[in-house]
Amino acid sequence: MNLKKLLFKIILNPIKALSFVLIFATSVGMSAQCPASYPFLEAINAGALSADLTIQDNDTVGNVEDGSFVAFYSLDITCADQLSISAAAPSERGYIEVRLGGATGTIIGESPLINTGSWGTFSTILIDIDSSDATGSDTIYFMFRLAPDGGSRYLFNIDAFQFINTTPLSVDDVETFEVSIYPNPASDLLFINLENNSLNSNKTKISLYNVAGQKVKETELTSPKMELNVSSLSSGLYILNIKDDTKSLSKRIIKL
Numbered sequence: 001m002n003l004k005k006l007l008f009k010i011i012l013n014p015i016k017a018l019s020f021v022l023i024f025a026t027s028v029g030m031s032a033q034c035p036a037s038y039p040f041l042e043a044i045n046a047g048a049l050s051a052d053l054t055i056q057d058n059d060t061v062g063n064v065e066d067g068s069f070v071a072f073y074s075l076d077i078t079c080a081d082q083l084s085i086s087a088a089a090p091s092e093r094g095y096i097e098v099r100l101g102g103a104t105g106t107i108i109g110e111s112p113l114i115n116t117g118s119w120g121t122f123s124t125i126l127i128d129i130d131s132s133d134a135t136g137s138d139t140i141y142f143m144f145r146l147a148p149d150g151g152s153r154y155l156f157n158i159d160a161f162q163f164i165n166t167t168p169l170s171v172d173d174v175e176t177f178e179v180s181i182y183p184n185p186a187s188d189l190l191f192i193n194l195e196n197n198s199l200n201s202n203k204t205k206i207s208l209y210n211v212a213g214q215k216v217k218e219t220e221l222t223s224p225k226m227e228l229n230v231s232s233l234s235s236g237l238y239i240l241n242i243k244d245d246t247k248s249l250s251k252r253i254i255k256l
Contacts, residue, residue: 034079038163047073062157066146069103073139080131080163084237087113088122089156095145100133103141112147113156122159124236166252185254188231195224204244230255
């Protein structure tokens with residue numbers, strides 16, 4: 001089985017405003033085989049921790065060494081295609097493997113972890129996941145490794161994990177048109193340009209969901225050019241959904 005090419009993204013790394021052609025789907029809905037959302041997996045609540053790991057004062061897991069692991073049982077990661085990892089490290093010597101079925105199971109995702117500046121400065125990293133062999137109730141091991149050019153004993157501190165499905169739509173018929181959403185990442189205002197499209201403006205809603213599937217903001221389309229105030233939201237990954245009575249769009253948004 002060929003794994004996807006792993007994409008390593010640092011959420012706090014700003015990118016330019018994005019103007020693109022989005023695919024809008026008719027007869028949209030979550031696939032019956034896909035979970036509506038995935039649980040937030042705190043490392044301190046794992047089903048199993050290797051004996052070398054310790055619980056820190058801030059309820060994170062530390063003393064991570066080469067060969068340490070965190071395991072969760074009976075997880076439904078069906079349809080997940082990315083994993084969000086919250087970690088902290090003063091160097092880039094750590095590496096993570098995501099294994100399906102056990103400590104020696106199939107690697108379904110892997111990535112180096114970044115230098116966040118200190119043991120207590122946590123940043124979120126996204127890596128691609130191949131969940132095609134998931135059964136709906138799986139054991140997942142997060143195995144921690146020393147990067148090839150690493151040297152010191154301790155690698156990083158771990159806070160939490162969350163699986164994500166970035167393509168939750170099933171598509172029967174599609175049409176394309178241009179939409180502009182910027183800036184992304186955003187800290188205060190998110191601008192949405194919906195000019196020159198075929199949406200039913202009288203029935204169009206703009207919603208923002210966190211990665212747990214909870215709706216955190218919603219507004220109706222009142223103008224082809226809209227702005228959404230996200231200043232009150234916590235930093236992290238969100239899903240922006242724009243839909244009318246027949247079409248729907250989902251786009252990942254990063255809040256700084």
